Amino acid sequence: MSTLTFEALGKSYGDTEVVRDISLTIREGEFVSLLGPSGCGKTTILRMVAGLVEPSRGRILIGSDDVTRLPPNRRGLGLVFQSYALFPHLSVTENVAFGLRRRKVAGAELDRRVREALAMVRLATFADRMPRQLSGGQQQRVAIARAIAPRPRVLLFDEPLSNLDAQLREEMQIELKRLQRDVGITTLFVTHDQGEALTMSDRVGVMARGVMQQFAPPEDIYHRPATAFVAGFIGRPNRLAGRVVRRDGAGGRVRIGDRVELAAAAIDLPDGAAASVIIRQEAIRLAAVGATASPSDAPDRVPGVPGTVLLRSFSGARVQYVVRVAEGVELVAETGSQGAAADLAPGTAVSLNIPPEAVFAMPPEEPAP
Template structure:
């Protein structure tokens, strides 16, 4: 366990900035997730921390030591790769032992540590198998065991669940989080999966185009996004383009006059979370915004239903409702009313 300090990290490839001035402090035992779309610089940042990519500028400190220029095998960092990177010709036990052998531990100590680590990830008795004889979830556990066997100061996870099916992903991410808490490991994980990030992180770091856009807890980023990108990437939002005519008053490009919160006079976008919108057959006069519309599309998602409502020729809103027996669930083409309080609509100026 150790504190990780990333100080103004930069990576350039010619004129292209893969990572721009990224700074982050990860506390001892904290689980931090780097979240963002493909190509945003999150994996490059992680690989610079691991030592597989040399930064153009900036520093990486682990447990108070500057490790910026050290090769990977001289940093006490365990890494789980997206592809797992298991050696196909080695057994499970030999894969887990690899890092320990590179550190020249005694043979008896290696055998004991391999056995302990495989038991930790619930693979006791699998040591003699080859990777091809394992399921995807079991291979993922072997990769995790290999990273944990060296007793790292920091655990680095590069999209470790991306090769698993949806149901197995849900199970394994809970297992990883529980194991991390049990061991008290300082952990940094990269993902583009919002649900994964929201489930596992102590703190989220949202990145885009090589830069950090916002850092905070799940609630901070969801309830108080710093900009339009964060509002659209953490959770879902409907965005209505328009103009802030006065504080608390927004007019969409489709002509809708709406009550809102935040924003300065001028062009902007109104972000509305789908679950904050109410829908029914008649208007709700108790809400700051109450508008008629027509159902254009209904998406049945099991526990929830997404309803796309046309409000004007250029304005469409998504409403998310719980799938309850006897609840209101309109068909396509049906006229409805939607409404939401002013506090549910956040303005971002352009």
């Protein structure tokens, strides 16, 4: 088990910077996810760690060892690909044994380590099956067993759950977190799915345009976003152009359009400044005008914002509403699919409760270079 450190790590292709001076340390046994949209640089970082892409600048250290220029087979890594990359003509046992044989492990030691790896991923009874006889989730676990059998110093995951259906993906998130905790290997996980990153990680690095926007525990990423990009990328955001009305301590008030004024818990802009106002859909509470809301849905300190339901969309556990709150200003609000607010028809007059903690007034994002 080792730390994984990036020192001013960067990668350029010609004049295009795809990774810009990333410096951080992943602690021993820590599960860290790199999260961001396609093209943000997260996969390039993983490939630099794996030795598949050469950095343009900076260093990569595993423990105290500088591995920046070492070939992949000398870095002590386990890598799980998006495609699993199982050998179709080899049994589960032989797939797991493949990397061990290349490391000259043989005999009883080979058998023991294969059995241990399969037991860790709960596939001991599938040892003699071929990959085609396995489900997608089982194939994924074989790939993980093959990666951990050589006892790597660092484990790398390249969007390993993206090919699974939604239900299996959620099950595998729990399995991966349990396995990583049990094995204790320092893990770097690359994903574009915020649910995966927040669910499994000890810390999350959110990236955009090659820059690390924030590196922090999931709770901080969600509740205390450091940039407008993070606030708008995490959760289900309403993103609106606004202006700071006034500062009041750490927070204050912002205006959207001509009529809608909201309290925000944190504002790092001067009075009168243009702001990117981000409001989490899932934090908005709404009730039909005249309905009695529970105290948790309508705290006395937050006045309601009047609006009219335009659209209703049912998705099982949740219901989404598009609500017009002013001319040219619409908000999407999300609520549970049971309760008084779950069946509001278009045209219903509603009151929206928007707590200050759900409103982020950030500097407007700079356009992509």
